[in-house]
Amino acid sequence: MAAPFVVYGASGSGSVPIEATLSLLDLPYRVEDHAPWEGQAQADRLARINPLRQVPALTLPTGEVMTESAAILIWLADTYPDARLAPPLGDAARPAFLKWMTFVSSAIYALYWIADNPARVVKEGADHVAVKARIYDRIACCWGEMGAQLRPGTHLLGDELSVLDLYVATASRWSPGRRRFYEVAPGLADAVRRIDTDTRLAAIWQERFPFEPGWER
Known part of the structure; x- marks a missing residue:
């Protein structure tokens, strides 16, 4: 069984659309909650995932870590094109x-x-x-x-x-x-x-x- 995706985020944050996308794609994932705006200790916990100490971030099943919400969403949509969550290359949109x-x-x-x-x-x-x-x-x-x-x-x-x-x-x-x-x-x-x-x-x-x-x- 492939390793699940791991979403680093928080309720109400930029991780929510990523979680929603993974849910629509029916992909296995788990969430690790981090709220760096709640203090330095919370921010420092993120340093090993994202040196900028920001969420969201996403660990792929390969172990690679992606950051930047737009990049993650585009990557997910393009990697699973059958779900049609983004216009494909060549589409007018x-x-x-x-x-x-x-x-x-x-x-x-x-x-x-x-x-x-x-x-x-x-x-x-x-x-x-x-x-x-x-x-x-x-x-x-x-x-x-x-x-x-x-x-x-x-x-x-x-x-x-x-x-x-x-x-x-x-x-x-x-x-x-x-x-x-x-x-x-x-x-x-x-x-x-x-x-x-x-x-x-x-x-x-x-x-x-x-x-x-x-x-x-």
């Missing part, structure tokens, strides 16, 4: 898929490294609230740009679910929150809500990113 996967990673997700701890770049604690507000404005702006350019079908890239849907459904729940996401990118709302209510993902959402009362903020 492939350029848009790669564009938006990297856009979410670089233009949106990367900003949380500062938002989670503004002291990493701003010394004065009195300025941290303003810094976070500006970052959340920038994130909303980026979601708005994505909404202005994409014309979803049933899902974000047409009528088939892709790992992009899982990525956006997770990241759009982080601050500034889903309500603002709906305001700036209303054209994406139905496709993302469809992922929220996909029965195949119900157990993952309940366990790893539950929809608590008032979650849309």
Whole structure:
């Protein structure tokens, strides 16, 4: 029997779309919870997996470790093409898929490294609230740009679910929150809500990113 995948992450974090993908692919995996934002000890536990002390990371059955959420999701989708979780090479939707996967990673997700701890770049604690507000404005702006350019079908890239849907459904729940996401990118709302209510993902959402009362903020 092949070794299972090992996901390093935490509830509500960027590991959730990876866990959801593995679940949809019906691949064996286990999760090791690490929340580096909870303190240096937690962060240091990750050093042997990812020297940047960040999640998510994924150990493959070969023992190789992958980091970077977008790269992991693209790799999983391309490695198991029969599941059709990404447009294949040569498909007309492939350029848009790669564009938006990297856009979410670089233009949106990367900003949380500062938002989670503004002291990493701003010394004065009195300025941290303003810094976070500006970052959340920038994130909303980026979601708005994505909404202005994409014309979803049933899902974000047409009528088939892709790992992009899982990525956006997770990241759009982080601050500034889903309500603002709906305001700036209303054209994406139905496709993302469809992922929220996909029965195949119900157990993952309940366990790893539950929809608590008032979650849309």
